[in-house]
Amino acid sequence: MPAELVLEEPVSTVTEIAENEAASETLQTSSGPSRRAFIATATGGFMLQFCLPGLSRVAQAAGTVAPTQFNSYIQIGADSSITVLFGGCELGQGSMSGLAQLVAEELIVAWSKVKSVSAPPSAISYITGGSSAIRTNYLPLRTAGAAVRMMLIQAAANTWGVPVSECMASNGIVTHTPTKRTLTYGALAPAAAKLTPPTNPTLIADSNLKLIGKPLARLDIPNKVNGRAIYGIDVRIPNMVYAAVKHCPSLGGTLASMPANANGITWVNLGNAIAAVASNTYSAMAAIGEGGDNGGGGGANFNWHIPASAAQVNSTLYAAQAATLMASGKPVNAELIGNPAAAMKTAASTLTATYSFPYLAHACMEVLNCTVNLTSTTCEIWAPTQASGWVQATASAITGLPLTAITVHTTLLGGGLGRKIEQDYIAQAVTIAKTIKKPVKLTWPREEDFGRDQYRPMVLARVQGGLDAKHNIVAWENRIVTPSILAQRGWIAAGAEDGQATEAATGLPYAMLNRSVDFVAHPATVPIGFWRSVGCSFNTYVIESFIDELAHQAGIDPYTYRRTLLANNPRFLAVLDAAAQLGGWTTALPAGHARGIAISEAFGTVVAEVVEISGATATGLKVVSVACAVDCGRVINPDSVTAQMQGGIVHGLSSVLWGHITFTNGTASVRNFNNYRLVRMADMPVIKVKILSNTNAPTGAGEPGVPPLGPALANAYFRATGIRVRNLPFFPAASTMSDG
Amino acid sequence: MTTLNINGVVHNVTVPDPNMPLLWVIRDIVGLTGTKYGCGIEVCGACTVLIDGSAERSCNMSVSEAVGRKITTIEGVSADGVSHPLQKAWIQLQVPQCGYCQSGMIMAALENFPGGDGSGISNVCVCGTYQRIKAAIVLANTL
Numbered sequence A: 001m002p003a004e005l006v007l008e009e010p011v012s013t014v015t016e017i018a019e020n021e022a023a024s025e026t027l028q029t030s031s032g033p034s035r036r037a038f039i040a041t042a043t044g045g046f047m048l049q050f051c052l053p054g055l056s057r058v059a060q061a062a063g064t065v066a067p068t069q070f071n072s073y074i075q076i077g078a079d080s081s082i083t084v085l086f087g088g089c090e091l092g093q094g095s096m097s098g099l100a101q102l103v104a105e106e107l108i109v110a111w112s113k114v115k116s117v118s119a120p121p122s123a124i125s126y127i128t129g130g131s132s133a134i135r136t137n138y139l140p141l142r143t144a145g146a147a148v149r150m151m152l153i154q155a156a157a158n159t160w161g162v163p164v165s166e167c168m169a170s171n172g173i174v175t176h177t178p179t180k181r182t183l184t185y186g187a188l189a190p191a192a193a194k195l196t197p198p199t200n201p202t203l204i205a206d207s208n209l210k211l212i213g214k215p216l217a218r219l220d221i222p223n224k225v226n227g228r229a230i231y232g233i234d235v236r237i238p239n240m241v242y243a244a245v246k247h248c249p250s251l252g253g254t255l256a257s258m259p260a261n262a263n264g265i266t267w268v269n270l271g272n273a274i275a276a277v278a279s280n281t282y283s284a285m286a287a288i289g290e291g292g293d294n295g296g297g298g299g300a301n302f303n304w305h306i307p308a309s310a311a312q313v314n315s316t317l318y319a320a321q322a323a324t325l326m327a328s329g330k331p332v333n334a335e336l337i338g339n340p341a342a343a344m345k346t347a348a349s350t351l352t353a354t355y356s357f358p359y360l361a362h363a364c365m366e367v368l369n370c371t372v373n374l375t376s377t378t379c380e381i382w383a384p385t386q387a388s389g390w391v392q393a394t395a396s397a398i399t400g401l402p403l404t405a406i407t408v409h410t411t412l413l414g415g416g417l418g419r420k421i422e423q424d425y426i427a428q429a430v431t432i433a434k435t436i437k438k439p440v441k442l443t444w445p446r447e448e449d450f451g452r453d454q455y456r457p458m459v460l461a462r463v464q465g466g467l468d469a470k471h472n473i474v475a476w477e478n479r480i481v482t483p484s485i486l487a488q489r490g491w492i493a494a495g496a497e498d499g500q501a502t503e504a505a506t507g508l509p510y511a512m513l514n515r516s517v518d519f520v521a522h523p524a525t526v527p528i529g530f531w532r533s534v535g536c537s538f539n540t541y542v543i544e545s546f547i548d549e550l551a552h553q554a555g556i557d558p559y560t561y562r563r564t565l566l567a568n569n570p571r572f573l574a575v576l577d578a579a580a581q582l583g584g585w586t587t588a589l590p591a592g593h594a595r596g597i598a599i600s601e602a603f604g605t606v607v608a609e610v611v612e613i614s615g616a617t618a619t620g621l622k623v624v625s626v627a628c629a630v631d632c633g634r635v636i637n638p639d640s641v642t643a644q645m646q647g648g649i650v651h652g653l654s655s656v657l658w659g660h661i662t663f664t665n666g667t668a669s670v671r672n673f674n675n676y677r678l679v680r681m682a683d684m685p686v687i688k689v690k691i692l693s694n695t696n697a698p699t700g701a702g703e704p705g706v707p708p709l710g711p712a713l714a715n716a717y718f719r720a721t722g723i724r725v726r727n728l729p730f731f732p733a734a735s736t737m738s739d740g
Numbered sequence B: 001m002t003t004l005n006i007n008g009v010v011h012n013v014t015v016p017d018p019n020m021p022l023l024w025v026i027r028d029i030v031g032l033t034g035t036k037y038g039c040g041i042e043v044c045g046a047c048t049v050l051i052d053g054s055a056e057r058s059c060n061m062s063v064s065e066a067v068g069r070k071i072t073t074i075e076g077v078s079a080d081g082v083s084h085p086l087q088k089a090w091i092q093l094q095v096p097q098c099g100y101c102q103s104g105m106i107m108a109a110l111e112n113f114p115g116g117d118g119s120g121i122s123n124v125c126v127c128g129t130y131q132r133i134k135a136a137i138v139l140a141n142t143l
């Protein structure tokens, strides 16, 4: 962070609240954020403070109030350098750069002049998730950038005593066009800081955009090729000690007794876990018997109190419960159109299929960790977190310190994937610091990261479809039995409809006159959370597999069948056609190869994928290629969108081929990567991505690449083998990885 | 006192246990944090370093085995951190996403550099950057 930044500076009392009409209108039409005011003020040097009000849907679901305080800043240095600070985080999606790109565009500066930094949170909750970074901040950031540009121009016009209309900004310089006089942004900054931000800044016209839509080099990448990038796990502070945590082997259990401190190890009771504190990470992990092949020699034996209820946390029991709930559970209707029950009775043919999905782990490359320096009056936290605002609240509750005494440094994240929204590891680190009264870094051994994840929920889903004689879908009944993430957190009432559990199952793009989608809450107690693409990760698999099953029953090519059903949906049709073309759908296949196709909308973005496989047998397959077409509205950085699609495809592929976690006696079946296989180099297909660019409001990119991959693969596999994979994963017996 | 040669620099360090894996000596005691912990069981490759030029997973190599040998970590790939052909190619093709696995990936690629296309690398990248890694290795061979 540049030294000239003084972020603790009190907020100026002069606060402009301006309704940005154009921005608000467009924001309203995009999915999610509601109409908000543009709030900004400038302070000395030059720093425009403003409020990014956008809340991710996780934050909305949690009832977090949208921020109205300043939480983002544009700083202009004396050298005209531009620093954008906002309360997000960089977990690999490139959004910190993407957001800075918006500001650079409106300021008309070279990309090399711009830096992007995580801002310490004020009383805000900016939660990175729901593919929301660009979606919710696009117009507010452009508006802020435009305001700064107009203030700089105004300052120049005032200096020269000329009309604003005779001045223009470009490349960090304001020019008085008639006389060719110039002033740099850096020179103008002090005067600009005294001006009131314009109430209705003018955005740069589409025809003049120079940076938006360009594949600019991401700002975070150079330090990621030389070890200089600092993730949470890399934080080192003076006099720091090192902690590792071990949870009770069974969910619901607690520590029954404390071992005595010895051999340089201090133990801390965390209730459902115990922490070892040592002079280095290895010694702490070895003390609890984890972190390596031999666990450093076995580790200590701990005494746990395991409640009888732990025996109920069992995947076999859960499967039986889900089947009972499917047959006779009390459903909550999520969507009802027409009269599907009546239409089903008169359908020319019907088809029913049931699909099941396992719990999945997040398995971020960087394990959970958090570093804390706690004094009697202050608490400083360094964490790879997707929810810095919540970290403040977590620490405040444990320490009793006011929010203003708690500073959160959001480090780079070695993957977040929804897991680093959670607060468990933060709370543990703060508790350890409070107990031992020393600065401490807590690192979870990989075994704990798998064993105490907040997993993608298990699901049982059934679809019944009714076709008329012309193969039109006249009836569609979908019932989804799954634990509710929101209900488990108490964010909605138990048993209430959870829109994240039924997302992508409702609002289908296909022509079907009568349809119902029901949700039945499964009360399984395994902790669950937000996993990349959340409900879309399973519902799209169901929908797009079942459409394929209907096409097969009708004897129609699945691409053609979808085209017919999408005849009145030009956006989907365009994406579907683009993927089919990119994937060579109509071209001849080599012997032993097969293709599958799927399409879905997630987070406002439509993605279609064509998967080509070879060598499919009952126990394996080779993915040859994936062709992906995406419409995510206006694209800020096409290379970042492409990277996110590539990443989403690989993520989806690992999860459907091998991903599964089961529970026995409250204990997860997976403790490390040796039992949780992920796609590696040798498994990689060739991935091609085509972006259908347009000027609609930007939609999400981080997650929408995931959902169509599974069903497109399943549909290819069915064509190759006649086997319809309805119980995930495809190949559970092949889900191990060894070294090298 | 244990003497280690890391990136051409001699470090005399006190390690609490001769079985301590090199990974944690490098990270916690020497203080070079570019080498990452991912699994601790030689599966993910995040901790890859070069020992006398060959790629080794430092999470399961005891520090005593590394004494007297030339250890290269990601910090030692180039002096300025961006000028090795692999680093140039990585930046040019915008390979990293979260970046956490990339130290290990670059060290694995460095073992055979120049040459190869990365198809023998078995490290894990949860973000799924494999296609770009391969392309970057091929590009680096020409830089």
Ligand code: FES
Binding pocket: B036, B037, B038, B039, B040, B041, B042, B043, B044, B045, B046, B047, B048, B057, B058, B059, B060
């Ligand atoms: S940390 Fe060494 S291979 Fe994973």
Ligand code: FES
Binding pocket: A092, A365, A414, A415, B096, B097, B098, B099, B100, B101, B102, B124, B125, B126, B127, B128, B129
């Ligand atoms: S770039 Fe994130 S794990 Fe590889």
